[in-house]
Amino acid sequence: MSRAFEPCPPQLAFDWADRWPRASGAEPIPLVAAAGRVLAQDLTAHADIPAQPRSARDGYALLAADTLGAGDYNPLPLRIGPASLPARRGYAARVAQGDPLPLGADAVLPLEQGDMRADVLEVGVGLASSDGVIRAGEECPAGGLLLGTGRRLRPQDLARLALAGLTEVRVRQRPRVRIVLAGHFETDADGPLLAALVNRDGGQVAEVRIASDPPGLADALHAPGADLILVAGGTGQGPQDRAFDALQQCGTLQLDGVAIHPGGGVVLGDSGSRPVLLLPGAPLACLCAYDLIGARLLRRLAGRPGHLPYRRRALTLGLKVVSSIGRLELARLRISADRAEPIAVADGHTLATATQADAFLLVPEQSEGYPQGSTVQAYLYDHYD
Amino acid sequence: MSRAFEPCPPQLAFDWADRWPRASGAEPIPLVAAAGRVLAQDLTAHADIPAQPRSARDGYALLAADTLGAGDYNPLPLRIGPASLPARRGYAARVAQGDPLPLGADAVLPLEQGDMRADVLEVGVGLASSDGVIRAGEECPAGGLLLGTGRRLRPQDLARLALAGLTEVRVRQRPRVRIVLAGHFETDADGPLLAALVNRDGGQVAEVRIASDPPGLADALHAPGADLILVAGGTGQGPQDRAFDALQQCGTLQLDGVAIHPGGGVVLGDSGSRPVLLLPGAPLACLCAYDLIGARLLRRLAGRPGHLPYRRRALTLGLKVVSSIGRLELARLRISADRAEPIAVADGHTLATATQADAFLLVPEQSEGYPQGSTVQAYLYDHYD
Numbered sequence: 113m114s115r116a117f118e119p120c121p122p123q124l125a126f127d128w129a130d131r132w133p134r135a136s137g138a139e140p141i142p143l144v145a146a147a148g149r150v151l152a153q154d155l156t157a158h159a160d161i162p163a164q165p166r167s168a169r170d171g172y173a174l175l176a177a178d179t180l181g182a183g184d185y186n187p188l189p190l191r192i193g194p195a196s197l198p199a200r201r202g203y204a205a206r207v208a209q210g211d212p213l214p215l216g217a218d219a220v221l222p223l224e225q226g227d228m229r230a231d232v233l234e235v236g237v238g239l240a241s242s243d244g245v246i247r248a249g250e251e252c253p254a255g256g257l258l259l260g261t262g263r264r265l266r267p268q269d270l271a272r273l274a275l276a277g278l279t280e281v282r283v284r285q286r287p288r289v290r291i292v293l294a295g296h297f298e299t300d301a302d303g304p305l306l307a308a309l310v311n312r313d314g315g316q317v318a319e320v321r322i323a324s325d326p327p328g329l330a331d332a333l334h335a336p337g338a339d340l341i342l343v344a345g346g347t348g349q350g351p352q353d354r355a356f357d358a359l360q361q362c363g364t365l366q367l368d369g370v371a372i373h374p375g376g377g378v379v380l381g382d383s384g385s386r387p388v389l390l391l392p393g394a395p396l397a398c399l400c401a402y403d404l405i406g407a408r409l410l411r412r413l414a415g416r417p418g419h420l421p422y423r424r425r426a427l428t429l430g431l432k433v434v435s436s437i438g439r440l441e442l443a444r445l446r447i448s449a450d451r452a453e454p455i456a457v458a459d460g461h462t463l464a465t466a467t468q469a470d471a472f473l474l475v476p477e478q479s480e481g482y483p484q485g486s487t488v489q490a491y492l493y494d495h496y497d
Numbered sequence: 498m499s500r501a502f503e504p505c506p507p508q509l510a511f512d513w514a515d516r517w518p519r520a521s522g523a524e525p526i527p528l529v530a531a532a533g534r535v536l537a538q539d540l541t542a543h544a545d546i547p548a549q550p551r552s553a554r555d556g557y558a559l560l561a562a563d564t565l566g567a568g569d570y571n572p573l574p575l576r577i578g579p580a581s582l583p584a585r586r587g588y589a590a591r592v593a594q595g596d597p598l599p600l601g602a603d604a605v606l607p608l609e610q611g612d613m614r615a616d617v618l619e620v621g622v623g624l625a626s627s628d629g630v631i632r633a634g635e636e637c638p639a640g641g642l643l644l645g646t647g648r649r650l651r652p653q654d655l656a657r658l659a660l661a662g663l664t665e666v667r668v669r670q671r672p673r674v675r676i677v678l679a680g681h682f683e684t685d686a687d688g689p690l691l692a693a694l695v696n697r698d699g700g701q702v703a704e705v706r707i708a709s710d711p712p713g714l715a716d717a718l719h720a721p722g723a724d725l726i727l728v729a730g731g732t733g734q735g736p737q738d739r740a741f742d743a744l745q746q747c748g749t750l751q752l753d754g755v756a757i758h759p760g761g762g763v764v765l766g767d768s769g770s771r772p773v774l775l776l777p778g779a780p781l782a783c784l785c786a787y788d789l790i791g792a793r794l795l796r797r798l799a800g801r802p803g804h805l806p807y808r809r810r811a812l813t814l815g816l817k818v819v820s821s822i823g824r825l826e827l828a829r830l831r832i833s834a835d836r837a838e839p840i841a842v843a844d845g846h847t848l849a850t851a852t853q854a855d856a857f858l859l860v861p862e863q864s865e866g867y868p869q870g871s872t873v874q875a876y877l878y879d880h881y882d
Contacts, residue, residue: 143689144688144689144692144693146689147692147696147697168779168846170733170734170762208733208734208737208738209733209762209777209779209782210680210733210778210779246846246847250847250849251847251848251849252849259852264879266693266878266879267689267690267693267697267784268690268780268781268784268848268851268852269852270686270689270693271686271687271689271690271780271783271784272686272780272849272852274688274689274690275685275686275780275848295595296593296595296596300659300660301655301656301657301659301660302656303659304528304531304652304656304658304659305652305653305655305656305659306652308529308532308651308652308655309652311532312652345595348555348593348594348595349555349593349608352593377555392594393594393595394594394595395656395660396653397594399653399656423808461554462631462635463653463660464635464636464637464657466653467644467651467654493651493653494649494651494882495882496882497808497880497881497882
């Protein structure tokens with residue numbers, strides 16, 4: 113085996129990640145467990161929601177026509193009747209927010225705007241029909257779309273579906289990820305690291321395997337049950353690094369090395385129509401290569417936008433950031449107030465630089481860095497979705 | 498019972514939320530399950546990490562002194578020896594990233610910078626001691642702090658703790674939340690809504706109860722096993738709204754009504770030294786009151802920053818937003834490109850306005866709104882952490 117030392121441009125790796133179709137499986141799950149999952153079907157309402165008009169407030173249900181001409185200097189009196197009977201001219205009925213409107217009533221006077229004197233309600237304001245009312249079908253008419261395929265379900269979406277009477281929904285299966293620990297050192301650290309990253313990006317860890325010999329690696333690349341295979345370690349050029357050979361023999365090698373730093377040793381390919389990432393075993397390089405390429409790919413497989421998962425923030429550099437032309441540099445930053453200072457760029461190879469960092473900055477291949485005082489867009493390690 | 502119609506200023510409700518101490522329980526959990534949890538102890542390293550120097554790259558371990566004077570026009574020859582023996586002057590040994598350095602070696606030449614001719618390595622660059630090496634203790638020295646109490650664990654933190662040999666950590670218990678459905682309508686929708694919101698904000702749903710009569714409500718407010726009680730529905734002024742009375746009788750009422758919209762009917766109090774929120778039963782009002790007050794409180798109990806969980810984005814208003822003086826308005830917005838248009842302000846009482854919205858805007862009590870063309874900071878419904 114002879115391998116080139118020419119890493120490919122990062123854009124080629126991003127294009128590779130963007131070519132995979134999203135994972136196609138779907139599964140039914142209880143509505144209460146569906147927040148954050150992606151809907152695999154269009155859902156329509158079988159009946160009007162609500163089925164009948166309801167009061168939108170605590171107050172008095174009445175006929176709007178009875179309030180015509182009412183004002184501060186012309187309060188109109190109404191008698192209080194039962195809410196269980198149809199509305200009649202000259203009467204109002206006490207209702208709570210959410211109550212069905214008495215038949216025939218078409219407006220609700222807010223509780224605090226009615227003046228009760230003995231059994232008579234004095235109305236000092238004119239109402240229009242539907243004031244204070246949720247009309248039948250106003251949340252969603254019968255046959256209307258509740259939520260569409262591809263929707264990532266929010267908490268309020270669950271409430272909307274519950275209003276429609278649903279207790280179960282079909283969502284996209286989370287892509288199944290096999291994590292293979294193939295290195296000789298530090299790979300214990302890559303296991304919890306990658307499992308947490310996979311969960312963050314909408315995947316599910318199908319299994320974590322330890323495999324560093326050729327038969328074990330071949331099986332890890334061949335076995336069914338995964339939509340994505342992440343191999344950590346054993347990808348370098350040492351004599352015990354077997355993952356590269358295994359990928360060449362059991363699958364297809366696409367890109368050997370990407371001009372990113374840290375993490376440039378990442379190798380991309382496929383096996384059995386599934387993407388395979390060989391990630392460096394050193395935890396910092398593993399993290400950075402995963403974040404830049406793996407997260408993009410997995411989020412795509414999961415049907416989510418493939419951008420970096422971190423929240424961005426504009427920061428002023430308190431010290432210059434220097435980078436080498438020709439590679440995309442992930443520079444870790446410490447923030448105090450609105451200023452950021454680099455912790456480590458080229459020489460920082462410890463994982464500690466990524467636990468101490470508050471954020472990171474991406475310096476493009478064609479840039480040598482940024483001078484002190486420049487404003488940059490940084491990605492915040494503690495804020496992701 | 499007679500209740501005032503004067504809601505309190507929102508700041509009083511925020512101050513009430515901010516007065517509660519964080520929940521004090523801690524629990525041990527496996528390291529692999531700890532991402533996103535909050536550390537309940539300081540963790541220190543028992544030994545240097547790494548215990549011995551390691552190579553930071555694939556390359557050749559050597560004595561830096563042997564490269565003194567090396568350059569493009571003055572390549573120095575080294576012989577290749579075994580990595581298992583101590584380093585000797587004049588020799589280099591092939592190592593992979595992560596390998597322990599041969600005893601006595603103090604630098605690693607990158608693989609691509611060494612020119613192998615037969616058994617002789619030609620070195621064309623001078624190295625300093627520690628170049629390409631992770632020194633013993635460089636990740637963390639013996640006795641050094643790995644991560645401190647209160648740290649919300651990131652994926653890379655799990656790797657750091659794994660490098661230190663930890664497989665279990667003590668984290669803060671997620672605050673236990675009892676959800677009580679006390680309304681007569683729509684409260685089925687509030688159950689999944691609140692469960693999803695509680696999970697989002699770092700709480701755990703201890704139980705979901707249905708209780709709308711006085712004994713049931715009294716028990717829901719009295720029973721142990723919860724750090725926070727959320728009651729949805731039954732909080733209005735209708736004859737079947739028992740939650741307010743139950744809180745007055747079983748606990749302490751603190752604030753009855755808050756000048757927010759939607760959700761102004763929220764009631765705040767406590768029972769048995771635990772906070773109690775009575776949330777309106779209408780799902781939109783329930784969502785908004787929870788987001789503005791409940792999320793702040795629960796995140797505080799969980800030891801997380803109490804700000805709104807949504808990502809902010811600057812947007813230009815394509816239409817004016819109008820609001821009433823005297824209340825904090827949560828105006829739902831639809832975004833296209835960088836422009837936002839209000840879906841509903843005062844008159845929008847359907848939950849649909851919050852499922853159709855991409856974002857919301859908070860209009861302070863003292864403001865009547867914002868003219869078309871103004872730039873506002875909006876909160877994005879699809880991005881939260």
